[in-house]
Every structure is written in C-alpha cells, then in structure tokens.
Amino acid sequence: MIVAGIPSSQEANESARGQWVALKTRAQHEKAVRDRLHRLGFEHLLPILPRVSQWHDRKKVIEAPLFPGYCFARLSVHNRSTVVQLPGVAYIVGSAGFSEVIPDEEIDALKRVTKCGMPYEAAMCLSEGDPVVIIRGPLAGVRGNLVRRERSHCVLIGVQLLQQGATVKIDAEDVRRIEEPAYSIGSGRSGRRAEPEYVAAR
The missing domain is CATH 3.30.70.940 (NusG, N-terminal domain)
Known part of the structure; x- marks a missing residue:
C-alpha cells in the first residue's frame, strides 16, 4: 500500500x-x-x-x-x-x-x-515541418522549417506577414531541431524565436 x-x-x-x-x-x-x-x-x-x-x-x-x-x-x-x-x-x-x-x-x-556487432550509423530524428536552425555553412544561425522537395531536404525560410517563403536545399546533418518555429507560415499565427534551452542542475 x-x-x-x-x-x-x-x-x-x-x-x-x-x-x-x-x-x-x-x-x-x-x-x-x-x-x-x-x-x-x-x-x-x-x-x-x-x-x-x-x-x-x-x-x-x-x-x-x-x-x-x-x-x-x-x-x-x-x-x-x-x-x-x-x-x-x-x-x-x-x-x-x-x-x-x-x-x-x-x-x-x-x-x-x-x-550487437551489427553495422549502425548516426541519424537525425527529423520530420517534415519540424522547426530547425542551420548549424553549419554560410546560413548558420538561420531558422526555418524542414520540408521535402524532390527527395531532398530543404529549409523553408519565410516571411510571416506575407505568408510566403523560400526553400534552400540542405543536408539533414547541417540542421538542428528547435522547440518553437521562428514563424508559422499558413497558420496565421505569429511565431516566436526559440532560444536554445539548458539547465545548470536541478
């Protein structure tokens, strides 16, 4: 009991x-x-x-x-x-x-x-629509949403006010998932920039 x-x-x-x-x-x-x-x-x-x-x-x-x-x-x-x-x-x-x-x-x-002795490799657990930040290359620090275009990964970089954006092809290894989107194209809701979160100790 x-x-x-x-x-x-x-x-x-x-x-x-x-x-x-x-x-x-x-x-x-x-x-x-x-x-x-x-x-x-x-x-x-x-x-x-x-x-x-x-x-x-x-x-x-x-x-x-x-x-x-x-x-x-x-x-x-x-x-x-x-x-x-x-x-x-x-x-x-x-x-x-x-x-x-x-x-x-x-x-x-x-x-x-x-x-186990079987071959394995690292993989990114990303899904289409996930909010991401580019971590390498000339666009490092740019935030957007992961989309698929012709079997390639792309990052959608948009303008909330216009509800339009542009896509940039990128390797999945060059992005990191974040908790909140920088914007929300198509939803009509304003998004907030997400800052990396960390804790000292609890």
Whole structure:
C-alpha cells in the first residue's frame, strides 16, 4: 500500500539511484567527460561509432562519438550540481529550467545497438515541418522549417506577414531541431524565436 505523500520503497530506490540525463559537452570533450565520470564512479554511457579514416598512406579505424557533443550519465538530484561543474561539461540538457530525464529503455537500447556487432550509423530524428536552425555553412544561425522537395531536404525560410517563403536545399546533418518555429507560415499565427534551452542542475 502506498500512503499519499509518502514515496514507496521503489520510488525511494529510483530517487537514490538517479535517472539518466544528457550532458552537453564542450567541443571534442566527450571522451574526457566520460573518463571523468568513470573516475568519480558515475554510471555513464558514451555511444561510440567506429569510422574509417585515411591516415597518410593507410586507413585507420577511429572511435568517434555517435552523438557529437553529448554524453549520458545517471545522476540523482543530489549530485547533478557536482557533475555540471566538471571540466568539459557545458550543461545538462533540459527545458524550462529542469533537466530532461531519458527513459532507461532508450539507454538500454543504445547499449544493445553498440554491442550487437551489427553495422549502425548516426541519424537525425527529423520530420517534415519540424522547426530547425542551420548549424553549419554560410546560413548558420538561420531558422526555418524542414520540408521535402524532390527527395531532398530543404529549409523553408519565410516571411510571416506575407505568408510566403523560400526553400534552400540542405543536408539533414547541417540542421538542428528547435522547440518553437521562428514563424508559422499558413497558420496565421505569429511565431516566436526559440532560444536554445539548458539547465545548470536541478
């Protein structure tokens, strides 16, 4: 029986054990953050993607992060402030001032994928209509909505007032999804610019 206001033993154990979160790392610091988490005894995961790189006159297999700029860790509310201050950690991914929890099932699935011996590769979870920001190239920083044109990915850059826009072909790897569209063409509603959200620790 669970008494209202009093956590069950399972809830208490989960709270003490912590929950999985995503740590945003500084550029090229994913492995350093992983190593620091390991030394401090934190449960962690840095999915690795083996890649073949040309090294002078021969090819060499290197281990690159599957998700560049991110490392996962299981943290409790009591130790998040400690981890966010580690060298190489930028912030804990979240929104509205709170860190976002990653389900155990998703972490377990990632572990199985990276250990199963089957080939795998990174992919962007993007759908047509998603609000995105271009992160590389001459249009870096420009916001729009992802659309499809003749089997290619395009970013729709529009003028809300005119309800019209232009599309620019772009690789899916060169955009990042954002939470709110910069505008909303066709809806008649004004959009708001979305700023990247992050949290220190909660």
